[in-house]
Amino acid sequence: MVNIRDLDPSASPLDYYGSELRRLRDEAGLLQGQLGSIIFCTGSLIGQVETAKKVPTRDFSERLDAALGTGGTFSRLVGLVLRSQLPHWFQPFAEMEAKATYISSYQAQLVYGLLQTEAYARAVLATGLPDNLDELVAARMERQRILCRKHPPMIWVVLDEAALYRPIGGLEVMRNQLVHLLSFREERWVRIQVLPFSAGEHASLIGSFTTMRFDDDPDLVYSEDLISGHMTANPETVKEAALRYAHLQAAALSVEDSAALIIRVMEERYGHQPGPDQRAMA
Numbered sequence: 001m002v003n004i005r006d007l008d009p010s011a012s013p014l015d016y017y018g019s020e021l022r023r024l025r026d027e028a029g030l031l032q033g034q035l036g037s038i039i040f041c042t043g044s045l046i047g048q049v050e051t052a053k054k055v056p057t058r059d060f061s062e063r064l065d066a067a068l069g070t071g072g073t074f075s076r077l078v079g080l081v082l083r084s085q086l087p088h089w090f091q092p093f094a095e096m097e098a099k100a101t102y103i104s105s106y107q108a109q110l111v112y113g114l115l116q117t118e119a120y121a122r123a124v125l126a127t128g129l130p131d132n133l134d135e136l137v138a139a140r141m142e143r144q145r146i147l148c149r150k151h152p153p154m155i156w157v158v159l160d161e162a163a164l165y166r167p168i169g170g171l172e173v174m175r176n177q178l179v180h181l182l183s184f185r186e187e188r189w190v191r192i193q194v195l196p197f198s199a200g201e202h203a204s205l206i207g208s209f210t211t212m213r214f215d216d217d218p219d220l221v222y223s224e225d226l227i228s229g230h231m232t233a234n235p236e237t238v239k240e241a242a243l244r245y246a247h248l249q250a251a252a253l254s255v256e257d258s259a260a261l262i263i264r265v266m267e268e269r270y271g272h273q274p275g276p277d278q279r280a281m282a
Contacts (some may be wrong), residue, residue, distance in 0.1 A: 003083075007019055007051065007052060007103055007201045010070075011223075012084055013077065013081045013084045014052045014055060014081050014084060017049070017052075017056060017074070017078070018052045020073065020074075022050045024068050025046070025068070025164050032044075032046040032047050035067065036048065036213055036259060039060070039064060039066075039067050040063070041060070046062075046129040046255070047220075048135045055076070055081060055082070055085060055132075055134075056074070056078055056100045057079060058078050058082075058138075058146060060193045061077070073150065074140075082138050082139040083139060083142065083143075085136060085139045086136070086139050087228075087276070088215065089228040089229050093229055093231055094143055096212055096222075097143065097146070097212065098143070099217075100153050100212035100213060100214055101153050101213055101214055101215055102156045102212070102213040103153050103154070103211070103212050103213075104155075104156045104157075104158075104245055105155075105156075105157050105158070105209070105210040105211070106113050106157075106158045106160075106195075106204050106208055106209055106210075106212045106244075106245060106248050107158070107159050107160060107208050108163070108204070108207055109163055109208070110166075110209075111159065111163055111164060111177060111181065112155075112157045112159070113143060113144075113154060114143060114144050114146070114147060114175060115184065115192070116144075116157075116180075117173070117177050117180050118141055119141045119169055119173045119177075120169055120173055120176075121141070122137045123170075123173060124168060124169075125140065126163045133270065147187075148187075153189065154189050155189060155191070156190075156191045156249075157190075157191070157192050157237075157257075158193050158245070158249060159181075159192060159193070159194050160194075160195050161195060161196050162197075164269075166196065167270075171270050172270075174269075175266055175270035177247060179267040181262055181268065182259060182262055182263065182266075185255075185259055191255050192255065192258055192259075192262075193252035193253060193255055193258045194252060194257075194258040194261050194262065195251060195252045195253075196252070196261070201251070202247070202248060202251055203243075203244040203245075203247035203248050203251070204226065204244050204248055208223065208224070209222065209223040209241060209243050209244075209245075210222045210223075211238070211245060218233040219233065219242075220232065220238075221233075221234075221237050222237055231245050
């Protein structure tokens, strides 16, 4: 079994988190089992986190801070730990997404990650057959914390109508996802438009893309291929993306009409609440 003293705290955010947990627990004079009892988990879990064998959750981190009186140390660290669980090629995008002041995204197949429910995200991420599904889901939920900031970014999403009909995760998951989309009507900083099938051919048949703007940095455009993502600040690419996005917004339904369509699809296609083992039929 790996000894915590063999870990290099600089090796990764997870290693640093584990080493800090061991150090602060020792300073508090607590055994792993004693600390586990205080924060309602097993001593074995404490040991797994200390040896970088287990990724901590935000709830676990907040309970650690309360138990050890760390002033929020672990609550701050856990964001870095969870982000480090994302695919390496996606981490730069997640970092810039967290800094953006304006995010505009066209999504051809799926709901944008910042607007996904946990169950929907789990179903999407499971398609890649990852070994660390729980950690990937937690990382995606962690990304959404930017929506709760005092000054969140402005987010404008054009969602292809196809994304409303694709039964990701089954009927109940989809209904809850559409309910979640509708909840953003009350948010000043989030706007959702649906690009209807009736629009026919449109400016981004080639696929999804996201543009990010910043207070002091150049705009960025992000897109993905089969196995990785690509981010660029090339002025011509940024200009082309802005033009295409403007055309998409013009072809999409208004925010109000988009909400009405989401409600109609939700009731007509996902109105029945299935049992936990039932799935939608194509």
